[in-house]
Amino acid sequence: MKKYVRSPVVTHREDIGRMFNCLANSSYKGVTMPNKAELYSESYPNEVYDDQKLRSTMSDLHKIIEEFLVWRIVKEDDAERNLLLLRCFRQRNQQRHFHKTQQRILKHQAKQSLRNPDYYDDQLRYQAELAKFQAANQRAGNLHLQEMGDTMDILYLSRKLRHACTQLSHRAVYKTDYDFGLLKEWIVSLKDSIYMEVPAVALYYYCYLFLTEEYSQQYFRKFRESLSLHNQHFPKDELKNLYRAAINFCIRKLNEGNSEFTLEGWELFQEGLKSDIFTENGELSRFTFDNIVGFGLRLKKHEAVENFIDSYQSQLSESYQENTVKFNFARLEYDRKNFDKALYYLQTFQAMDLVNQLITRTLLLKIYYESDEFDLLESHLDSFRLFIRRREVSDYHRTNFQNIIGFVRKQLALPLGDRKEREKLRKMIEEETILTEREWLLRNLR
Numbered sequence: 001m002k003k004y005v006r007s008p009v010v011t012h013r014e015d016i017g018r019m020f021n022c023l024a025n026s027s028y029k030g031v032t033m034p035n036k037a038e039l040y041s042e043s044y045p046n047e048v049y050d051d052q053k054l055r056s057t058m059s060d061l062h063k064i065i066e067e068f069l070v071w072r073i074v075k076e077d078d079a080e081r082n083l084l085l086l087r088c089f090r091q092r093n094q095q096r097h098f099h100k101t102q103q104r105i106l107k108h109q110a111k112q113s114l115r116n117p118d119y120y121d122d123q124l125r126y127q128a129e130l131a132k133f134q135a136a137n138q139r140a141g142n143l144h145l146q147e148m149g150d151t152m153d154i155l156y157l158s159r160k161l162r163h164a165c166t167q168l169s170h171r172a173v174y175k176t177d178y179d180f181g182l183l184k185e186w187i188v189s190l191k192d193s194i195y196m197e198v199p200a201v202a203l204y205y206y207c208y209l210f211l212t213e214e215y216s217q218q219y220f221r222k223f224r225e226s227l228s229l230h231n232q233h234f235p236k237d238e239l240k241n242l243y244r245a246a247i248n249f250c251i252r253k254l255n256e257g258n259s260e261f262t263l264e265g266w267e268l269f270q271e272g273l274k275s276d277i278f279t280e281n282g283e284l285s286r287f288t289f290d291n292i293v294g295f296g297l298r299l300k301k302h303e304a305v306e307n308f309i310d311s312y313q314s315q316l317s318e319s320y321q322e323n324t325v326k327f328n329f330a331r332l333e334y335d336r337k338n339f340d341k342a343l344y345y346l347q348t349f350q351a352m353d354l355v356n357q358l359i360t361r362t363l364l365l366k367i368y369y370e371s372d373e374f375d376l377l378e379s380h381l382d383s384f385r386l387f388i389r390r391r392e393v394s395d396y397h398r399t400n401f402q403n404i405i406g407f408v409r410k411q412l413a414l415p416l417g418d419r420k421e422r423e424k425l426r427k428m429i430e431e432e433t434i435l436t437e438r439e440w441l442l443r444n445l446r
Helices: 002-006 014-029 036-043 051-076 078-091 095-111 117-137 145-174 199-212 217-233 236-255 261-275 286-298 302-315 318-335 339-348 354-370 374-390 395-412 419-431 438-443
Strands: none
Touching: 002 014, 002 051, 014 036, 014 051, 036 051, 051 078, 078 095, 078 117, 095 117, 117 145, 117 199, 145 199, 145 236, 199 217, 199 236, 217 236, 217 261, 236 261, 236 286, 261 286, 286 302, 286 318, 302 318, 318 339, 318 354, 339 354, 354 374, 354 395, 374 395, 395 419, 395 438, 419 438
16 A cells, blocks of 8 residues: 555655655554644644645545555456456457457356356446447447346346345344335246256245245255355355355244254254355354354254364354353253253353353253252242343343243142143143243153
8 A cells, every 4th residue: 555655656746655654654553643733744844734734635645545445456356357458448449459358358257166146247247348349340240139138137136136135134133124126026937937047046036935935945945955056156255145044044943943944054054164154264253153053952963063162163263262162062061961061161151142141041940940959940030030121132032031931930830740731831832932942841841
């Protein structure tokens, strides 16, 4: 950036270079930025302070830095640079250079594996430049207008479906209503169309359907087949969004009591770990870490979960690593019925967020219940209810954990040997819509 700012191609003004040096040195050394008077003195030595002049120079420097940021993006993006060059040579009617650049673009397109919606955007821009060039230099001939029309359709369909999937995922969390425009009119006609042969369309089509259809299992499996078959055609950040949409869907289904999606979620996580799509800057989110352990424990894959914790704990952020590892070992040891070990981990780690605090308290509840520590359990149920009342939790979490506490109290109050009351309570647990611990409550119904 310093070289760019001082380049005579960009500006001949030495005051801008001096101003940049002053700010860059402060940033590099990690010291407090200069105030306006100090910055002016560095930029204009031996001059009387002029606020208007300072602000004008700062504005000019800001524009140059913005130009540098754009230049860096273009410099590092071969496809973008070649498309801009193609336009430049077309506008100058440099036919030989146009054709050379065209060959580079075609070679690049043939070599790369990406076939996501952004690929078709580049493809359409190339086709448009080629058509303009041919129209200006050929009296007659094929202008590839049909190919352009086909690419336009693929680009629109894939981008619209991708955006709709983003809207649906957002709506599931924030309960926001969206208007999907023309999508509802043409979504039905896609099923048997030639566009289903395009990965960027097919993948988002199945994603849209499993996020919208009530009976979504068949579409979810189609999505997974398509994702497994075509994941090499999508960049890492886009793959992460696709996996995240599918995994969040599995979590919602599990929360609704549909255990069929447990294995689906676990397998998606394993695929993502193998492809290294969940890490950012070499780090694995603690939330992703917790979710992987959660799916593994639901499937009783104790050894696989332990191997995962040991193998991937080094990829956690240092600030969360120790607590995340202890929290998940506590979950694992509880599931193995090693209650003493589980209690040790629970007592030696500090929950970093509200959800983990709720899960921790639920673990303690289950340990006290299963080990017949009923005095501790009664005290814990009281403190748990008070905790929920005093915290700002979502309506879903509040209802869920209040239901868990309520059903445990009902189980404790059941008269011994009263089958009628027991079956009545079983039916209530089965019919409750919001209840993440349904299976545990039914399994431990005394």
